[in-house]
Amino acid sequence: MSRTLIVSNRLPTKVLRTDEGLTFQPSEGGLATGLGSIYRRGDNLWIGWPGLFVQDEAEEAHISQELRADNMAPVFLTESEIHDFYEGFSNGTLWPTFHYFSDLATYEQSHWEAYVAVNQKFCEAVLAQAGPDDTIWVHDYQLLLLPEMLRRARPEAAIGFFLHIPFPSQELIRVLPWRTELLEGMLGADLIGFHTFGYLRHFLSAVSHLLGWPAQNGQIETPTRTIRVDAFPMGIDYERYAKAATSEAALAHMAEYREALRDTRVILSIDRLDYTKGIAQRLRAFDLLLQRYPEWRGQVSLIMLVVPSRDQVAQYASLKEEIDELVGRINAQYRTISWNPILYFYRSLPLEELVSLYSLAEVALVTPMRDGMNLVAKEFVASKVDKKGVLILSERAGAARELSDAIIINPTDMGQLAESMHEALVMPEEEQITRMTAMQALVRRYNVFSWSRLFINQLAYTKMKQHTLATE
Numbered sequence: 479m480s481r482t483l484i485v486s487n488r489l490p491t492k493v494l495r496t497d498e499g500l501t502f503q504p505s506e507g508g509l510a511t512g513l514g515s516i517y518r519r520g521d522n523l524w525i526g527w528p529g530l531f532v533q534d535e536a537e538e539a540h541i542s543q544e545l546r547a548d549n550m551a552p553v554f555l556t557e558s559e560i561h562d563f564y565e566g567f568s569n570g571t572l573w574p575t576f577h578y579f580s581d582l583a584t585y586e587q588s589h590w591e592a593y594v595a596v597n598q599k600f601c602e603a604v605l606a607q608a609g610p611d612d613t614i615w616v617h618d619y620q621l622l623l624l625p626e627m628l629r630r631a632r633p634e635a636a637i638g639f640f641l642h643i644p645f646p647s648q649e650l651i652r653v654l655p656w657r658t659e660l661l662e663g664m665l666g667a668d669l670i671g672f673h674t675f676g677y678l679r680h681f682l683s684a685v686s687h688l689l690g691w692p693a694q695n696g697q698i699e700t701p702t703r704t705i706r707v708d709a710f711p712m713g714i715d716y717e718r719y720a721k722a723a724t725s726e727a728a729l730a731h732m733a734e735y736r737e738a739l740r741d742t743r744v745i746l747s748i749d750r751l752d753y754t755k756g757i758a759q760r761l762r763a764f765d766l767l768l769q770r771y772p773e774w775r776g777q778v779s780l781i782m783l784v785v786p787s788r789d790q791v792a793q794y795a796s797l798k799e800e801i802d803e804l805v806g807r808i809n810a811q812y813r814t815i816s817w818n819p820i821l822y823f824y825r826s827l828p829l830e831e832l833v834s835l836y837s838l839a840e841v842a843l844v845t846p847m848r849d850g851m852n853l854v855a856k857e858f859v860a861s862k863v864d865k866k867g868v869l870i871l872s873e874r875a876g877a878a879r880e881l882s883d884a885i886i887i888n889p890t891d892m893g894q895l896a897e898s899m900h901e902a903l904v905m906p907e908e909e910q911i912t913r914m915t916a917m918q919a920l921v922r923r924y925n926v927f928s929w930s931r932l933f934i935n936q937l938a939y940t941k942m943k944q945h946t947l948a949t950e
């Protein structure tokens with residue numbers, strides 16, 4: 479029987495060490511949900527890091543056994559591996575480069591060596607589990623070398639790779655000292671997926687310019703194989719958000735928030751702390767809105783949820799300081815005894831509270847500088863059961879390719895951003911409903927389940943065609 483193995487840096491379950499012993503916390507993330515129906519089926523498996531440093535072999539064995547019962551196999555990483563491979567190369571080199579922040583990228587040989595070694599560790603973990611007929615689906619920028627490592631060990635295997643972040647212009651890729659190895663690493667796959675055609679085009683151009691391999695019609699010809707490349711825009715579990723928005727818990731939160739806010743209208747912003755998300759620019763634009771349109775003072779509040787992330791990486795700590803300062807300055811300048819311009823939260827919230835915020839807000843500001851897709855934009859749309867609400871969306875988020883009924887903006891154009899907030903606040907209800915209805919139809923149909931199904935089917939088809947060509 480052939481199986482499907484999912485491989486990603488993190489497992490969909492986080493293991494924590496508490497006073498009561500180890501606890502296993504399932505992730506509610508989009509990827510875990512979307513792939514849940516795949517890895518939980520039969521003997522399928524998800525391979526990845528469980529999120530803690532193990533103390534001894536007994537603990538390792540205990541964790542492996544618990545995870546195995548839920549179709550997961552752990553790859554244990556050490557503190558220094560996480561420092562050099564994850565914080566160093568993945569988040570200090572690849573993340574800024576792929577999001578067009580090359581000036582923030584570091585180029586440390588030791589981080590690269592750790593990246594190679596950890597990809598090799600993942601490779602061994604996969605090989606220990608995979609049979610010759612198994613399908614292997616590798617995820618994201620932390621594991622760019624893995625497809626090629628697996629290919630060398632298993633020339634016939636069906637290997638897919640999906641990149642969750644943008645693939646930038648080849649001008650940025652060529653800056654990387656390890657560009658050849660990284661591209662060749664990805665090309666170990668039979669099928670390579672991106673969120674948008676734009677990223678796909680950049681990838682094809684990098685492959686032909688930097689490796690000299692011909693690429694056309696979504697196919698790359700290497701000296702030994704043909705590789706298929708395609709766009710698979712990732713969706714969300716639509717019904718989950720639509721249902722959660724009308725759940726008792728969410729309605730109770732909503733009523734509580736409404737009472738506290740009285741008639742104040744709400745603009746919402748939700749992101750992980752990250753310089754790619756345009757959080758500081760958004761705050762400056764909100765400031766500009768209050769300057770240009772004083773009539774909104776006392777009438778509109780910005781609820782800003784910033785979820786702590788990667789706080790071990792220096793750039794993230796200084797971004798946090800910048801946001802704290804901006805919020806402090808704007809609030810000090812405009813606040814009154816009964817009104818706060820910005821309600822700023824630096825923490826993560828349970829799903830029901832998140833959804834209550836989506837329901838409560840009239841406007842969602844999703845204005846990243848660069849974003850592979852951005853699922854917050856889709857979750858806001860799915861949570862708008864009464865179809866009223868306006869999405870302001872950056873043209874540089876992958877989601878903008880699909881959600882063309884949002885107000886699409888350039889996130890560096892502060893004036894346009896402030897005007898778009900005003901436009902959203904005065905948009906007639908009828909227009910809001912028309913736009914939201916169109917966006918909901920799309921987000922409902924192209925959900926996370928159809929996304930994963932499509933990828934797996936396309937991978938099977940690609941493999942079948944390779945066999946047919948080989949036997950012709």
Ligand code: GDG
Pocket residue numbers: 506507508642643712748749750783785825826827828829832849850851852853854855857
């Ligand atoms: C990467 C790419 C791509 C946020 N705060 C809370 C919370 N969240 C959830 C949201 C959403 C997820 O986190 C964030 O997903 P995004 O897509 O917006 O962004 P990244 O984390 O950067 O993800 C991105 C994605 O991969 C998938 O391919 O779209 O472009 O960068 O689901 O709801 N969830 C809870 N509490 C919070 O406080 N429960």
